[in-house]
Amino acid sequence: xxxxxxxxxxxxxxxxxxxxxxxxxxxxxxxxxxxxxxxxxxxxxxxxxxxxxxxxxxxxxxxxxxxxxxxxxxxxxxxxxxxxxxxxxxxxxxxxxxxxxxxxxxxxxxxxxxxxxxxxxxxxxxxxxxxxxxxxxxxxxxxxxxxxxxxxxxxxxxxxxxxxxxxx
Amino acid sequence: xxxxxxxxxxxxxxxxxxxxxxxxxxxxxxxxxxxxxxxxxxxxxxxxxxxxxxxxxxxxxxxxxxxxxxxxxxxxxxxxxxxxxxxxxxxxxxxxxxxxxxxxxxxxxxxxxxxxxxxxxxxxxxxxxxxxxxxxxxxxxxxxxxxxxxxxxxxxxxxxxxxxxxxx
Numbered sequence: 001x002x003x004x005x006x007x008x009x010x011x012x013x014x015x016x017x018x019x020x021x022x023x024x025x026x027x028x029x030x031x032x033x034x035x036x037x038x039x040x041x042x043x044x045x046x047x048x049x050x051x052x053x054x055x056x057x058x059x060x061x062x063x064x065x066x067x068x069x070x071x072x073x074x075x076x077x078x079x080x081x082x083x084x085x086x087x088x089x090x091x092x093x094x095x096x097x098x099x100x101x102x103x104x105x106x107x108x109x110x111x112x113x114x115x116x117x118x119x120x121x122x123x124x125x126x127x128x129x130x131x132x133x134x135x136x137x138x139x140x141x142x143x144x145x146x147x148x149x150x151x152x153x154x155x156x157x158x159x160x161x162x163x164x165x166x167x168x
Numbered sequence: 169x170x171x172x173x174x175x176x177x178x179x180x181x182x183x184x185x186x187x188x189x190x191x192x193x194x195x196x197x198x199x200x201x202x203x204x205x206x207x208x209x210x211x212x213x214x215x216x217x218x219x220x221x222x223x224x225x226x227x228x229x230x231x232x233x234x235x236x237x238x239x240x241x242x243x244x245x246x247x248x249x250x251x252x253x254x255x256x257x258x259x260x261x262x263x264x265x266x267x268x269x270x271x272x273x274x275x276x277x278x279x280x281x282x283x284x285x286x287x288x289x290x291x292x293x294x295x296x297x298x299x300x301x302x303x304x305x306x307x308x309x310x311x312x313x314x315x316x317x318x319x320x321x322x323x324x325x326x327x328x329x330x331x332x333x334x335x336x
Contacts, residue, residue, distance in 0.1 A: 098283075105282055114273055115266075115283025123287075123312045126305075134305045141298055141308070144291045 007139035009073065010083075011147075012066065014125035017059030017088035018095060019154060021051030022163055024058070030096065040106065043099045052092050059088025079133060086129040094124020118148035175307035177241065178251075179315075180234065182293035185227030185256035186263060187322060190331055192222030198264070208274065211267045220260050227256025247301060254297040262292020286316035 027050035031042035063084020067074050074080035098120035102113050126140060135143075158164045195218035199210035231252020235242050242248035266288035270281050294308060303311075326332045 101282060105280070112273070113283055114269060114281040115285065115287055117283065119283055119287050119291075119312075123309065127309050127313060130306060130309055134309075137294075137302045137305050137308050138298060140305050141291065141295050141302075144287075144312075145295060 004139065004142055006073070007135055007143050009066065009070065010133075010135055010139070011087065011122070011125065011143055013059035013063040013084040014087040014091040014122065014129075015150075016062045017055040017091040017125075018121045019158075020055045020058040021048075021092075022158060024054030025051035027051070036103065038104065040103050042103065043096060044103055047096055047099050052096075055092045056085065056088045059091065060084045063087070074133075083129055083132045086132050087125045090125035090128025091121040093128065094121040097124065115148075118151040119144065122147050172307065172310055174241070175303055175311050177234065177238065178301075178303055178307070179255065179290070179293065179311055181227035181231040181252040182255040182259040182290065182297075183318070184230045185223040185259040185293075186289045187326075188223045188226040189216075189219030189260075190326060192226065193219035195219070204271065206272065208271050210271065211264060212271055215264055215267050220264075223260045224253065224256045227259065228252045231255070242301075251297055251300045254300050255293045258293035258296025259289040261296065262289040265292065283316075286319040287312065290315050 025046075025048055027048045029043065029045045030047045030049055030052065031044070033045075034042055036042050060081065061084075063080050064077075066084070067077050067080035071077075071080075074083065098113065098116045101116065105113075122143065126134070126143075134140075155164065159166065193214075193216055195216045197211065197213050198215045198217055198220065199212070202210055204210050228249065229252075231248050232245075234252070235245050235248035239245075239248075242251065266281065266284045269284065273281075290311065294302070294311075302308075323332065327334065
């Protein structure tokens with residue numbers, strides 16, 4: 001049971017990175033307003049350089065704070081920093097890839113893709129972080145099952161707080 | 169590289185179980201035509217007892233054949249059988265849970281839920297199989313990344329062969 005809490009502790013920078021564009025987003029879209037060959041936007045106006053950079057910065061900062069709380073979990077500051085950076089970059093990269101596929105499926109911006117929205121960022125974060133530090137398979141499966149519910153709860157909270165216009 | 173092929177070999181019964189209702193499906197719906205409190209069907213007509221039982225049987229049979237090809241991978245016939253059953257049951261159980269959420273989101277039967285359709289059955293299969301035999305985290309992450317593409321390819325093939333009415 002206690003070991004499952006370590007799974008959350010491990011993935012925390014990815015959650016923060018994934019959630020932060022809601023707060024720090026806006027600005028120039030990453031696709032520069034350009035279109036794919038299907039005539040639709042490559043990524044859309046929802047994915048911006050500021051949201052991406054801000055999310056990576058916030059997620060990495062979270063990891064640095066985590067190191068000072070539980071240094072033995074990471075072994076070294078270097079590992080904690082690299083892990084948090086990889087998790088944050090991976091989470092936001094996975095979010096961009098997800099947006100690309102959503103635009104290709106012609107889903108409008110902000111429209112939910114059940115599964116992709118909750119799991120895409122997580123799987124990408126786990127993949128980017130794998131060379132730095134990974135979890136055993138039981139904890140990974142646990143995160144894959146509980147993350148969608150955390151994601152829905154967090155989005156519903158953000159919606160009720162007025163931070164987001166839609167409850168997903 | 170070769171070890172990644174073992175990841176496919178491990179998960180093969182789940183893929184077969186997930187794909188087989190297209191061929192063996194039909195018959196009485198599992199929800200018996202009943203409705204959830206939101207006024208929509210619990211699971212819908214697409215999820216039937218015959219599809220579920222047929223999928224578990226086919227997936228488990230695949231696992232028994234796998235044992236005779238690579239007995240040392242499983243150690244014992246009992247492990248191979250239990251693993252194939254758990255992967256197949258888990259895959260189809262995950263598919264049912266996915267359908268439940270799709271009905272709640274008011275997606276019509278057969279409408280794609282990007283991510284859930286490709287990952288829900290896989291995560292559920294990995295969870296049910298975990299107590300019998302699991303993979304290391306690198307192989308699990310690999311399966312999570314490549315499975316959506318295999319899923320799309322297989323569905324497109326089934327559509328072109330006339331087995332399915334829609335290409336997803």
